[in-house]
Amino acid sequence: GIQVEQSPPDLILQEGANSTLRCNFSDSVNNLQWFHQNPWGQLINLFYIPSGTKQNGRLSATTVATERYSLLYISSSQTTDSGVYFCAVKTGSNTGKLIFGQGTTLQVKP
């Protein structure tokens, strides 16, 4: 099956710093999403981005489907950005089988 690798596994930032999280995948995808799991365990949708670039406030994401990677940018980080960021992908075929990477754990220090 498809492999999803996220890097780095852990990241510590000072408040106000910028960061880039990466998601590599081993096969063509027709669905890619980024999620943030906050310290209370809730999974929050950030981006639905099978290709192209999207921005939402301080966060933006770019997926280059032909090269099989996606990037999540966090600018001017805040302590509330702490948590785990997951990338999830789905390959072609008529299923809802979304496969997750292992996640990047981000800690933003005040």
Add this chain to the structure above:
Amino acid sequence: NAGVTQTPKFQVLKTGQSMTLQCAQDMNHEYMSWYRQDPGMGLRLIHYSVGAGITDQGEVPNGYNVSRSTTEDFPLRLLSAAPSQTSVYFCASSYRPSGTSVTGELFFGEGSRLTVL
């Protein structure tokens, strides 16, 4: 519009007991799925459904049963709980644009924390 609702939020079982985790969505989504999350393992797909009456296995289906009698509900059953099933369980749903194989954005419930003693 409640989204995806999971019950119960917390449950403690003894080994060998059975239980059902309930999941309901009110967004008329075709796709529904169950994931489990364990420390250091990310989220792993247990079972999923592409519509009422249709279910299929994910990455870690053993020990779990599902059914999809309605579009809204997708319960997850543990027939004989084992300590290895101690985990946090998430239900999720998404839409599928008519006539395509693409799924839309996946929405998650708040999770159910299960402990098996």
